[in-house]
Amino acid sequence: MPENIITIDGPAGSGKSTIAKILARELNLKYIDTGAMYRAVTLLALQNEVDCEDEDSLLELARNTDLELDSKSVDTDKYTTVRLNGKNVTDEIRGREVGSAVSIVSKLYGIRKYLVDLQKKFIKDGNAILEGRDTGSVVCPDAALKIYLTANLNERVRRRVLQVKDREQFSKRDLIKNEIISRDRIDSNRKNSPLIIPENAIVIDTSEMSIREVADRIKKLYLKKKKC
Numbered sequence: 296m297p298e299n300i301i302t303i304d305g306p307a308g309s310g311k312s313t314i315a316k317i318l319a320r321e322l323n324l325k326y327i328d329t330g331a332m333y334r335a336v337t338l339l340a341l342q343n344e345v346d347c348e349d350e351d352s353l354l355e356l357a358r359n360t361d362l363e364l365d366s367k368s369v370d371t372d373k374y375t376t377v378r379l380n381g382k383n384v385t386d387e388i389r390g391r392e393v394g395s396a397v398s399i400v401s402k403l404y405g406i407r408k409y410l411v412d413l414q415k416k417f418i419k420d421g422n423a424i425l426e427g428r429d430t431g432s433v434v435c436p437d438a439a440l441k442i443y444l445t446a447n448l449n450e451r452v453r454r455r456v457l458q459v460k461d462r463e464q465f466s467k468r469d470l471i472k473n474e475i476i477s478r479d480r481i482d483s484n485r486k487n488s489p490l491i492i493p494e495n496a497i498v499i500d501t502s503e504m505s506i507r508e509v510a511d512r513i514k515k516l517y518l519k520k521k522k523c
């Protein structure tokens with residue numbers, strides 16, 4: 296039921312998660328954080344000492360692991376709850392090690408195909424909002440509304456600094472800036488499903504907008520599409 300699906304893609308720090316969770320709550324949609332799934336597979340690789348570029352071993356490991364995503368976790372102060380074989384790994388997948396390796400894992404064709412199939416299963420009944428890098432271009436190209444969120448680099452770094460500070464993981468602005476630049480480069484230039492503006496997507500630059508303004512703008516666009 297693509298008419299009840301919204302996709303939000305964009306680079307790190309563009310506001311995708313915050314906005315998607317607000318909209319999921321206010322429009323009563325399932326929230327699918329696809330980045331959390333790539334992070335979970337990356338954690339699997341690290342935990343099992345599988346080389347992040349060893350596609351076959353990693354795919355086998357992923358296929359033999361139960362990956363659960365709580366599509367109802369829409370608290371904007373918390374990350375979506377993720378479980379691997381029943382174990383809660385929500386915090387672990389946000390760690391520094393996973394953050395640095397996730398772009399390598401998400402380049403792998405087999406892993407992408409496996410996770411995209413899972414994402415399609417999660418949304419088969421419609422009524423969902425997905426966020427990531429390829430949700431409007433690959434996972435659900437015929438979604439009712441496709442949004443591409445962006446913001447200038449300084450603003451995206453500022454948001455990430457605020458986000459990680461209280462988690463005391465790494466608070467150095469330069470480190471965060473370099474990580475964002477590196478992830479942007481890898482995500483946008485990879486061969487398989489690079490971060491692009493999906494066809495027919497509406498681009499919203501959130502640099503100068505409040506969270507409420509962005510959420511209201513998307514809500515209006517969605518309700519208008521539903522009426523058509």
Ligand code: DC
Pocket residue numbers: 307329330331333334397398401426427428429430478482
């Ligand atoms: O949104 P995030 O920062 O949690 O995503 C982590 C990484 O996962 C991101 O750098 C690229 C990858 N990713 C992807 O390749 N495709 C998606 N649909 C979502 C995330």
